[in-house]
Amino acid sequence: MSTRSKVWWIVGSILIIVYCLFPIAWIVSLSFKAPSDISNGQFLPTDPSWGNYSTILTGAASDLFLPALRNSFGICLIATFISCILSMFAAYAIARLDFPGKKLILGTALAVAIFPVISIVTPLFNLWRQIGLYDTWPGLIIPYLSLTLPISIWTMSAFFREIPWEMEQAAQVDGATTWQAFRKVIVPLAAPGVFTTAIIAFFIAWNDFAYGISLTSTDASRPVPAALGLFTGASQFEDPTGAIAAAAVIVTIPVVVLVLLFQRRIVAGLTNGAVKG
């Protein structure tokens, strides 16, 4: 690469990074502004303070925010876990076995994924009230599975297809049952795929607003995105902008931590050396 094109690449990259990170920087800046400072017309707060954070963590809004944070974590982790296990088996079957209706399953999964969420919220709301799932954890976990499973099955089956057939056959010849071959050879090899899938599934569930606001009514199960929408200012003349910004920063942290944590596991190429090289 010549120096000239290198410079252009750097300039381009910086532009894109600034473009992507600017809203986030803005939210961070907002979260440090006092209510009177919010519309000061400047990017940086004139007098940075932790006031907004103390409001949501210990102050007036903490009753709304902290249970919501707990709900969000619990519901999203359970949904991700179930979705990973189910999609692992489904993807294995799709990648390895020849059975009638394989295309149908993949097609249906895709159809579910592109189905607009908002159109099933109302029927679900009525159904959940009838059968007592309204405002409960399972009441959100089940719809979250419908959101995360299709994408999980698709990503995971792509990963499984990458694993050479011989791995499994070798294990069988070595004396493994189908289950042992799956557990001891295929799953470890698919681990990067499983982590990638888990992160994607977690984000999808974590970011959901439509189900969260419609299928819950109390602290019992309301997730963070819904709770953010219910924040109120100190008086009716005041917007809760600062508190919402602070909460948004806090809910972004687990996502960032997750990505940093698993970044190294998501490196493809773990199968290097399995077969001839």
Next chain:
Amino acid sequence: MASIEMKNIVKQYGDGYPAVNDVSLDIADGEFMILVGPSGCGKSTLLRMIVGLEDITSGDMVIGGKRVNDLAPRERNLSMVFQNYALYPHMTVYENIAFPLRLSKTPDDEVRRRVTEASDVLELKEHLERKPANLSGGQRQRVAMGRAIVRQAEAFLFDEPLSNLDAKLRGQMRTEIARLQRRLGITTVYVTHDQTEAMTLGDRVCVLRKGSIQQVASPRELYEQPVNLFVAGFIGSPPMNFLPATLEGDRLQTPFGPVVLDERRAAAVRGRGELLLVGIRPEYFEDATLVDEAKRPLGSVFRARVDVTEWLGDSQYAYIPYEAPEAVTTQLRALSRELDSEELRTQAIVSIDATSRIREGREAEFWLDSRKVHVFDPQTGENLTRDAEAGARLTQMATEDRVEQVQDAQASGQTVSGATTGGGQGSGAHRAGAV
């Protein structure tokens, strides 16, 4: 340690295409059997049916006296080396080799003992803690073999194990495999498309074509007494030359002059049609000026123009073009396509002494040893002059040699290791490996 018997094995795929068609083959206990043939001949399918990775459409697969058609691979107790090694990338070399033992719940100290033994035999000792990704091709190959020899399997199966190695390493590993098999004395089935491996490794070689067996014999018999055009063309490098010929009395008229046949062969050929194919191996030719006076009368001399010569240091090849009738050319072209080669012109490849001064583009005088030529029926491909008795004698000799070698190898192994009692032959051989 077991024999493998196949009785009328058929493999038919969903579309009705028979990949393996009515194959019956007996592999004796401790024998090294090679399955060889051009791509698509069904050799790998047959191997995978032995190990159980492929269903058998019909026929019986009997291993060690037990019919195994319906047994899963893990219940057959065979070990296999795959073409691409199929090492487990997330395990160390040690765990890779130990994997079959772990599955059979072998106690830890036993696992350590056996893995150490296997890694000693294969000189993998200093690599035990590494991951397969950090090994060279030859080392990976050895790890795959370690995984195969670490447990007492009934038989070893190899599926083109050397085809991913470079030529030099392939030669070394080839001798290594031969030594290992002799030492352990375990029944081995080895699939390859490389006829050098087939000739050097096998006690017996089974040549397959389009799913059916052409000939099962020792490498020597295959070379000297092939049953048909296919086997004759497949075995030998450079391949056998096929020249069109017509019979006149007891001599064959060929593009390279008359070839005199002895009484037995002349009788066999007589009355088998106008046009025949005579098969002559490159080394039956020689530069006429370099032939012993004593040998000269045993063959015929002809003059021909040399197209190209290849000097290889220890030997030299000359290419001599010849004219052939249309029918023969198309037949030979079809044969060469089937043998995975692309022979476009009708030319004879002739091996001459490396010191010969024959040069390209010149006419030269060649001598042809007519004692060993074979005559084939161009329609059926059948070898009309095959001496079945002589062939059987060659294979018999090879079998006797093998028994002797196995006994020698095992006896010497046992004295060196000092282990003389216990177990079957297999465990004795394993201990021998520990030296």
